[in-house]
Amino acid sequence: MPRTTDSNTSLSLTAASLSALYPESFSGEEALNALGSQTLNGLNDGASLTLTNTVATHVTATLHNDALTRPMDALVAEIRQLPADATAEGYQLVLRPWLWWLTLASNNRVFQNLSTSDIVTTIFKAHGFSDFLLKLSGSYTPREYCVQYAETDFIFVSRLLEEEGIFWFFTHEEGKHTLVLGDSNDAFVPIPNGPKVNYLGQQLGERELHGIRSGQVCMQAVAGVYRATDYEFTTPTTSLYSQAEAVAGPRSMYEHPGSYNAKARGDSLTKQRVDGLRSQEKRFVGESDCRWLVPGHWFTLAGHDDTTLNIDWVVTAVTHEASHDGYQNRFEAIPKATPFRPQRTTPKPRMHTQTAIVVGKAGEEIWTDEYGRIKLQFPWDRDGNNDETSSCWVRVVLPWSGKGFGMQFVPRIGQEVIVTFIDGDPDRPLVTGCVYNGDNALPYALPANQTQSGIKTQSSKGGGGFNELRFEDKKDAEEVFLQAQKDFKINVLNDTTATVGHDETLTVQNARTRTVKEGDETVTLEKGKRSVTIQTGSDNLDVKDSRTVKVGANQTHSTGGNYEHKVTGNYNLTVDGNLTIKVTGTLTLESGASFTIKSGADLAAQATTSISQKAGTSLSNQAGTSLENKAATTMTNDAGISLTNKAAASQTVDGGGMLTIKGGLVQVN
Template sequence: MFSTYTESAEDSLFSTKPLNNNSNATAIAKHYIPGIHQLVEVKFIVEGKELINYKNFELTQSTQTHHSFTVSFSSDCLGNKETYQMEEGQELLGKNLLVSIRYKHLVDKPERFFSGVIMQVSFDQDHGNEGYLILKGNSPTILLDQAPHMQSFGGTTPVSLDDIVNEILNQGYHQNRFFQSEIKLSKGIRTAYSCQYNETAYNYLARLAAMYGEQFFYDGEILHFGELPHGGKPISLIYGRDVSQVEIRMQARHVNRDFYGYNSFNDEHLHAETETDLDVKGTLAKSSYARSKEIFKAPSLQQAPLKASTDQDVLYAQRGAIGSEGIQVFVTTGVTTIPFLYPGCVVELNMLHPNKKVSRHFTTLVITDIEHTVDALGQYTGKFKAVDAQTGYIPQAFFTMPITEQQIGIVVSNDDPEGKGRVQVQFNWQDASQQTDFIRVMSGDAGSSTAVKRNRGMVFIPEKGDQVMVGFVNNHPDRPFVLGSLFHGGTAAGGGPNNQIKSIQTRSGHTLKFTEEESIEIFDASGNCIVLDTTGKSITVFAPENILLTAKNIQFQASDNISATAGENIVLQAEHDIEQTAGSGFSLTAKDSYTQISARTSLETKEYFVTSKVGRIEATADNLQLSSSFEVEVLSTKKVKMF
């Protein structure tokens, strides 16, 4: 089926250590022959086997998007001649394609590899010819960019950016052992919560890189995330020898960017406190950057594209945006015969002196885009685009910022470790191990005052298990907050034809109920109750046990009557005086009456009548005196005993 091909190429490319590209720069210079363009040998390997008899090969590479390739083979490239049935060709779909590019007929030749995925297999036949087997595909980054997904990281504990990137790559990139990556972050970044929301893994990684000012691209062999790799010894390109049709382009870009952020926990407004200008080295690049700053005077203030916690977070994002934009003030394009350039490759562009056979250094560049074309004879043409290599930045990978709509979640915790009334929420799409970090809860009134430092306003923290509606600050998936709570079929009641009842009820059953029958009821789980009857113009207070009123002064006042009734006893007690006043009559009715005065009793009245079936007046310690300004009458229907 396939021609046998040594697996040393695959073993070299897919070893645990990244390839060393220094040898290419040296070998290219070593094998230069004046006036001769070397022919190129291209080999195509699938699962260690070589596909032969290619007719044309095109490879487009960029730091900003997926690489793509198209290669045409004769119908017998797999051994047997293929037909429209593609009996053997169909097996190639989805396989890893390794491309080896080297010079023909040379020992110790420079070599460059490309690793991709075959995404399309077709058979093209016309005018009665034997037909061609055509393979099309992309860099393995395409495996991260075929369908949107939702997942989150952090929440319970902060997570490092390194861990997020590794997990994403393990899910869809590292499943193929042949695909390499290098994660080398320039910053030790940790975040409380990060969300891949309705976007592909590739889009999410590109967005993360832009948020934190990191670089993210595939160089044909290795997927890079973090610092721009140094790339080894620069490859020397000489205009007039290796390069033709050069365009040196200076262009104005708006590089006066200013980001801001907000930390709600500390109520702190954030901004970049240090200089974020791009450190441009090349002479023309530096001039173009300086002129761009002068050309664009209009301010550009934007919300930082991340959930910033510190000024440093804003600084990372601002530097990344300025770097990606500022690096494009100076762009070089050209056509080359050197087949070993790749995205991220560093080159030294030299110019031949017009009247001398010597070259002089012009600038150092990093390749951002390259289109390779090789025909069946090995004739190669490359079209490249490059920017200044000494800034540490390349143009950001293309991505789309997801717009996060309001959505439903379940409160999984309201035990805010910082005691700020925040809650953790789990969305319907999150699995058991995923939840937000502790997020704020919206209130109808919230703040502080001179008298109230905390919790002035309406304080209602959702309970664990409650269903809530969640919004997102600036529609950013990493910035959720609770808009309010929702009832569902298992928790909702009420409404009805007249919708008569509105209420507030706590977890333990304490209730404030408003009815359209014009009453307000306040009651708790134990039966204590206060009813305000609007129709009856009355207030009822009920307690199963005790009612206690405590105040410096208490006053009962009624325009008509005051009534006090007890099933057992009524006790009136005062540390000093008790005073009772009646404007008309005073009536005291009891089965037995006992009055004890420790000092003296004075009774003053216009008329005084005491009636009793049996009576006695006795002084036990001294004399008893009855006196009158007039007469004292002692009357009896029978006898009067004086002693």
């Protein structure tokens, strides 16, 4: 049985949980931006190994070349027993880097305002891994909204790194392997025990020759130009078109969307993309027994007949075959002078329509920004707090939108909305509508009100009130209902025409004001009656100019109290028939100047008790033919100074019983 530790062997094993295992053979592959795996076969001539304690433990397989070594560390992903022989038990180990453990976990979650490096390192640490090194020279804009959806953690991390043009590889030491993240060729390190590697060709020699046995250059056709564009809604007229060119020509790649929202970001990404195309153009493919070739490490080729190949090369992939009898590998490399960027081979999930709940700040009912965007909580998001931090601002589709015009409805906290994703991109959600659910019932109960449709809002904050426009389409009960919870304002810049086919009722609980600023107002009642009733209060009519009232038939005016009519100018009253003024109390007619009563026929003044005529200066009663003053009992004509009764022809003064004429001086002529 070979020894478990042998300084002269080509292969040795260091593993605390597998110290009794003797390695027989080792094979596997490594590559830039690839997990790789190795298979190790070994024998155990002692007690059976405890398999349950070996999975996820470190195993370091060391390749030897005299005093020089090359460790390859990994974790045990699988161990199986092989058929035993008479002397020993056989075991096979599948070894993988710690990053592979991220393939065993998947998630649906949201990362906000974090750079790619922050996101991936957060995931590494969440898995309990800290053996990573960032060798990033670029600056990375935080991702406002980044979604992992139905992806393993490894797929998600790989996708983000590829999108940013970040490559990765491992460095190895006994009991440890470190993930290195890089974004420029400066991140590559020299191979162990290098960097010089001789090109041996088919020379025969001892182990110390240790070089490349064969190698061929491979040239591949690639596109030389990369173009991309995208759209940013906050600057809709700004072109985000970007172009990067390695080799001018008709072969170009064009991508939309380019997954960026700023021109500078687009320029950077297109440069990365074209570098990724160029890095596939020239490769050096070969076989060797050089144990030091490690992906992400560079070597200097020496001794090749084609001196143009004696340059620095970066190893991109290696396949190992090792046993105690020897070692060989197959490898690929690219010129170190060629910028390397990984290919974007990991697809981004394409999301279909989903539903989400509108969320916002605690204590608020509406949470929005200047663009009418809202925040969402998806049902699959276990980390969201159902508040304003649960998502990015999400735009809302409306039937109409324009520059300062269109429709405006902001979904409110607690509503369920339909969410689609622009180009299926999980990082670009878009709300397309709202749906009712068990908590949010329809405004009109169904199916009882299935003929009703409309818009009903809710007062905020606190609710309790609403504005509503409702249509009832039930046959013979059609109705349009409009409610304003508080004020109702209509602004018509030109004409308004309304036609009511039957009755109209207007009820105003408080005051009503109607103003016609310029022009005429016409109210026409073609047929029927008009009634105005003021049950409590007064009626004031103020006409600055003329007023005409025309009544085709009778008019009755009833005043419960006093009636006062004041005319600043003249007052003319024309009656085609009779005029009767009936006063229960006293009737007073007073003129500041002359007072004339004129009758085309008779004029009669009659009082049940007495009639008094009084003039401050003179009083004249005159008749064209005769004038008669007659009293049934007594008649008195009294003047303070003089009294004259005069007739042009004759005058009769007759006392039926007695006539008395009295004066300080009586003259009868």
